[in-house]
Amino acid sequence: MLSDTISAPIEGLDSVRPFGVETTTISGHAVRLERVLNSIILRHNYPNVVNFTLAKLITLSVVLYGTFKYKGVLTLQIKGAGAIQTMVCDVDHNGYVRAYARFDEAMLPKWESGKEYSSSELFGEGYLLMVVDPADLNQQRYQGVVELSGETLESSFMHYFTQSVQCQTMIQLQVMPPEEAKHEILWRDSQHLERFGWRSGCIMIQQLQDARLSIVDDWETAVTMVLSVVQAELIGENLPLDDLLYRLFHEYGVRVHSPLPLEARCRCSQEKVDKVLSELTDQFDEPNVAVTCEFCGQEYVVDLN
Secondary structure, three states: OOOOOOOOOOOOEOEEEEEEEOOOOEEEEEEEEOHHHHHHHHHHOOOHHHHHHHHHHHHHHHHHHOOOOOOEEEEEEEEEOOOEEEEEEEEEOOOEEEEEEEEOHHHOOOOOOOOOOOHHHHHOOEEEEEEEEEOOOOOOOEEEEEEOOOOOHHHHHHHHHHHHHOOOEEEEEEEEOHHHOOHHHOOOOOOOOOOOOOEEEEEEEEEOOOOOOOHHHHHHHHHHHHHOOOHHHHHOOOOOHHHHHHHHHOOOOEEEOOOEEOEEOOOOOHHHHHHHHHOOHHHOOOOEEEEEOOOOOOEEEEEOO
């Protein structure tokens, strides 16, 4: 299927597929999410206008996670002064994904299926923060911040890479809520064999540093190819993710690498909560304190005696 494939073909659900476009300076990552999105979204039961935006942030987070090569936790956080004040997603080196949002429901725009609200309509003035915490304490923590700019989250991400990393980046992202399922994108949950829940797909390409004069043409052509991808191709079940990459880049040759599996799983625990609150005992009047994890809703009771 793929030229120079060095990993077995995959359908692409709930995993990140790294790839490189041969004879160019372009590398990329592709992802499709199904169970990861549904597990997180159904756990929180947010309004759909929040769910749609959270699905985007989760998808962008896992694509970005695919670019890091060492153990640790990648966190993306959006802070705003609008209807949505906070939105957070983090992914650790095991591929465990979790996310949550804080918002003022009275300020949220009305959900209209098929309509996408701009970042300014949802977050107001805000910023995007990226933090990478290495598991190895000898490695340096990375933190980058950029203003929310453009109409969409993906445009803010592209702006971030241009501004902070000096790396040209193109992102094509689609999110499909359950009520928008079309007959050409019919899909079935692999466990229940029924049409079910949320689905997303994303391709991100980046231009590596290179002195060749041809890199501009390579990049512009690749951007045109990625922009040509429609929702049915990026999200639909009839076109495996690897086949989509081949269709886009077969003239150059595309080399795919081992997929990175993803799972919706929180990292909270009684032990972690006990450790944090043991350092704050002087701030509580009661002997027992109940704490609820914002990521997964799990409640923990801590005895401070």
